[in-house]
Structures are given as C-alpha cells and as structure tokens.
Amino acid sequence: MRPSTKKLVTNLSPGTKIKGKWHQQTYQIVKLLGSGTIGSVYLALHNQSYVALKISDQPSAITTEVNVLKAFKKVQGSRLGPSLLDVDDWIITKDQSYSFYVMEYLRGYELNTFIKRKGYEWLGILIVQLLSDLRELHDQGWVFGDLKPENVIVTDAPPRLRLIDVGGTTKQGRAVKEYTEFYDRGYWGLGTRKADPAYDLFAVAMVMIQVFYPNRFDKGPNPYRTLTYKIKQSPILRRYAGCLEKALLGKYTSSSEMSQDLSKIILKRQQSSSQNTKTRSQPRRNNSTVKRQQRKQKHYQWEESLGIAMVTALFTIFYFVIHML
C-alpha cells in the first residue's frame, strides 16, 4: 500500500503512451505483467513489436537493475536474463517523473503451469537448467537473490527455464538486495542474508517444494523440521529429499554440486524406466519381478503414488497397532 500519489505506475491503463525524455522512444502500454516492491512490469508495444517495460518512481533502483542487466550483457549473449533495449525517464509534469527500462519480452509459461501441463518429470530437468544458469551467474560474481517462481519463466520449443527479473541480483559478499520471505533462508532461520551461491541454492530447493505446495505454508516452531516433513509428505519430492535437504542446510557450495546430485536422481529414474521397457520385451522373466517393476513405472503418475502412499500409511498404522497389542 502506498500513498495515492505514487500509485500511478502500478495503474497505467492500456493505451497509455510513454515517451522517453532522453531517447525520444514511445511505448504504448498493453497490459500489466506484474508488480513488485520496486515497480511494475508492463507489456508494451514499440514499433509494432512487444517489449517488457519496467517502470518505477525510484530512479536509483532502476539504475541499479540496469547495471546488473548490462553486466550480464558484457559477459554473455542474451542467455542470462532478458536483453536490455532502452533506459529512460518519463516526465509527466515537473514534479511527476518516473524512470523505466525496456527489455525483450519473453513469452512463456509460469513454472507451475508448465509442470502441471507437461508432467512432473519436467521439474528435475528445468531445475538442472536453472542450476546451470545460476552457475554462470555465480561464476561472474553475482547471486540472483530474489529467486521465486514469479521471477522465472518457461519458454517453449524447446522448453527452457529462464530468469526474468534481476531486481534482487546482488554482488557476492554483500547483503541480498531483495528477497521474498518464503524463499529466503534467513526467514527460515537457516542462514544469513549475505549473498553467496548457497543463498540461491536454498531458494532453488524452495522453488521445487512450492510446486507441490502452491499455497505455501507457515514455518512453524521448528522451521527445518517443517520443511523435511513437507518433503516427505510428497511422493515426488521425497525422491529428491537428499538433494533438497543438502541445499536447505547450505551444504552445497556450488550449483554444479547440486546439479550433479539432481542429475543422478533423474538418471536413476530414467534407467529404471528403461529397464521396465526391457522387461516388457522379455516375457520369460519371473512374474513377480515384472509386477514389481510395472508398479514402479506407475510411480510417475502421482495419483498412483498417492495411492501407494496411503497404502503405506495404512500399513504403518497397522504395524503400530500390532506392536501396541
């Protein structure tokens, strides 16, 4: 909530024309894409093509973000974050002026929507992609900072997860510039807010967790126990438990370490599923093995997994009852 005089940037109506003071380019607002603490991002039209425009009443914050985008540009092509197209000021009256920058517009799906549509097996793969981008970013001396589903996008054909908002990107060794509580290790009592690679890796683990808990959850009296419990509750997350717990506790010092562990888990699953295909073509195999392996295959559909989880739960309860008697 901000005083009414400053609400304009979050409330630009479609059709509004924004003309830059310095470079004289005009952008026509199409719709609001998102709002954050620093400003708002709009879809806009410029020379008949779509661009993303971030506008804020804090010129210093805009300058800082532009600095980050420029630093990325220097080292790499356009892979880390969207490419920067323009930076300017929009002067409405003498007392009312805003700063903005313009980026390429990345069209894509939200992470959770994509995974729901294409299947949970995509989660691991997208996260491995994310980790490779983070590795590059870390190698350049940065930390992404405000890593959360809202700040990534999955572009299609081929599916690729990309970082889109660099508002939290901080030089390593400094205090993280911007963060969101649920993804912040400080909030969970599991570390400082000093920017180091492990800070991002904590957030990566939280991004994976929230896929299964889109409404998020409270940290409770023992935050780490809450997290491990939530991981165990989800049959798919449980497979990644070892890797997730290491990331949450800050035991990975680089994203390649985490990526390796994650890849191993994904590979193991793919191997087991390819073994399944083999067993089908070898009908002479002993019956019970086949059954067991077929059951394994069904793991990939989470409804089934849930069923198994329930059976297991019942069995456990049964086991305890027997013991108590």
Added chain:
Amino acid sequence: MKKGTIKQILLITDGCSNQGEDPSSVSALAHQHGITVNVIGVLEDEQSEQPEGLEEVEDIAKAGGGVSRIVYAKALSQTVQMVTRQAMTQTLQGVVNQELQQILGSEKSMEDLPPEKRGEVMEVVEDLGETSNLEVLVLVDTSASMAHKLPTVKESLEDLSLSLNARTGNNRFAIYSFPGKKQPVHEIMPWTNELSNIASVFPRLTSGGITPTGPALKDVMYRFQSTPKLEGWGSTDETIYEETGY
C-alpha cells in the same frame, strides 16, 4: 569519499499523535541534525481503507527526509527492512549528489545525468550503502491499540537486524517505546549490535490512549551515540531529497 555513519529514527505507529508538538516539525528538526526519520504505519488486518490518523505518517517522513509506508501487520518484516535500506540509499544519494554538484558546479543531481551515466554514480551509492555504519533508533508506539501488534513488531526487528548484519558496515540499534511512564519515552533496549533474542525485553504492558509522537521524537533525537557530525551528511537543502522522488 569518507565513510560516515548514517543515523535513522524508525517510528512504528498505528495512529495519529494527540499530545504535544507537531511531530512533523520535530521531524524536520531531526533532519536538520543529520537524522533521517522513517515512519511505518501499521494497519489492522481487517482495515481496508486508509484511516484518517495515518495521514500524518507520510508528512512526518517527508519532513524528516525519510521513507514512509503504510502496511498490514503481517507485511511488517519486509517493510521494516525495505524502508531502512531505501532511506539509507536516499541519504547516500543526497551525499553523492552534493559531491556531484561540487564537481559539475551547478544544480546537478543524478537525475540530471543521462541514464547511461547514472550507472557509475549508483555503483558508488551502493558501495557506500554496503560499507557505511548505520545507527537505527527504533521508536515503537505502545499505546493500547498497538498491543496485539507488538509480537509482530518484535519479529520484524529481529529480522531487520538479520538483514542489516549481512552488510559489511557496522550497525547499532536501540529500541525505545512511547509513551513512557513519566518521561516521553521508555528505553527498551540500549544501543546494541544485534537484535536477536529481544523477546525478553519486549514489553507486554501497554499504557493508555495518549500518543505523544512529537515529544517522543524530540526526546530520542538526543539519544544517538555518535555525536561528531560528518560534513555532507544530513543536508539542510531539502531539494536534493525531493528530486529523488519522494
């Protein structure tokens, strides 16, 4: 450029002052003394409209060269740290703008530079923000209506110390509440480096309906540790701050 100490008062309140001098005038005075005054107005969770009393929140911060926000209690943690950081950047930018004026010899500030040239200036501001020493005096309104919000205030202050202690520069915090029993303010926590485990000192008792914001602000102005004022800090020229957009 010399490293300095940034002095801030962070006022957390939920209503309008009803006793003593006008808090905005006191806030302006504090600003003259090189202290920035930030104000956070806390709303009730069920409040949908901005109540009347909170109008002064913006005025006090403006007069004090600081930042103001009006938020629901649950968003307090992030707001407290954001307001503090933003005000710090603002103060430092004021300082850097003054240096720029000396170099460029006219009424220039960062916004008068083309966007391409602001980057380097901002890097200097960021460097200073990371390394400067910071003194934050937290002034908490503990009048009756604030009572049930105090646990959240406590949490958000612990969180603030977590955020600020991730910086390279040193931090000092002190917490005062108002109204005090016989004086305008009551010391909850003397100057310290960290605000973890402040639960034990946080007050459970609250006093009646009066909210003497002005007198309280005036009192805490003189409770900062570092008395030597640095040249350039705390400008007396308001226009610098206005141009940063607040």
